[in-house]
Amino acid sequence: MCLSPVNEAAVKVLTEFGTSEWENSVEEFREEFGVLASRLERVRNQDKLPVLLPDGTYLELSQGQHNVIQKAIIEEFLPRHAPGSEVLYLGDTSKKILIRKDEKIKELGLPGIEHDLLPDVIAYNEVNNWLLFIEAVYSSNPISKLRHLNLEEFTKNCKPSPVFVSAFLNRQAFREWCLEISWETEVWLVESPDHLIHFDGSKFFGSYRERR
Structure with missing residues (x-):
């Protein structure tokens, strides 16, 4: 031998x-x-995906496209569109909960996080008084009309204003779910991190020339 x-x-x-x-x-x-x-x-x-939180905390997610989106949400979306946010909840595709700040969540008026409809990332932005609910969409579960209604009910006693975001890798992935996205929510693409797609009716209607 x-x-x-x-x-x-x-x-x-x-x-x-x-x-x-x-x-x-x-x-x-x-x-x-x-x-x-x-x-x-x-x-x-080698099977881990390193993630750096806004407060400098280092975490590791399991490998997979879903967690690639979650990593981008933490490291790219939050600093650009809600700088200074505190991550209150972060799950992992391996079914582990990496972050769960129950006291802060209850302080903000949520009944808890034992809820099937909750998205992958919850973050609080004190500057704007926003509570962001962000779903990393890879194979299912964007913020659909029904899910949006249920989340609105879930957050009815929430002190900050809730913001609902569906995050996709790219336009092709978004196109597969476009018809499912609810009005009065946001869409963010990893491939175009500086931009948002607003499903918000007249809220952002107007000439961009006036904003330059």
Whole structure:
């Protein structure tokens, strides 16, 4: 049977256990192949998606397109469109809750976050007094008409003004769900981070020349 270089070196270490050469063999193995735990840790870390929160906190999401959108929401959307926001809730596709600030959520007038309709990211912007509900849309669940109505009911006692956002990777992904998007909500595209699509009727109607 042909052994790999790692296995051959490991066999050498094992056969020399209890002899005067064992410590030297262990050291040589570590130098050549690295400590196994460290190597495995690096492999595990390759499956993580690093995310830097607005307050400087570092987190890791599991890999996947859905979490790529969530990462962009945290690192690109919030600094551009709601700078200074505090992330109150952040989930992960692996079903883990990475951030959950229950006390702050209740302080702002929400009954809690045990709710099937809640989107992936909840953030509070104190400057504008907004509570942002942002859904990372990859394969389902944009802020549809029915979902919007349910979220409005859920936030009826909320002290800040709720803002509902559906986030997509690009226009092609958005096009698949365009007919589902509710009025009086926002759409954001990862590929065009400086812009928003307003499903808001006359609220933003007017000439852009007047705003320049």
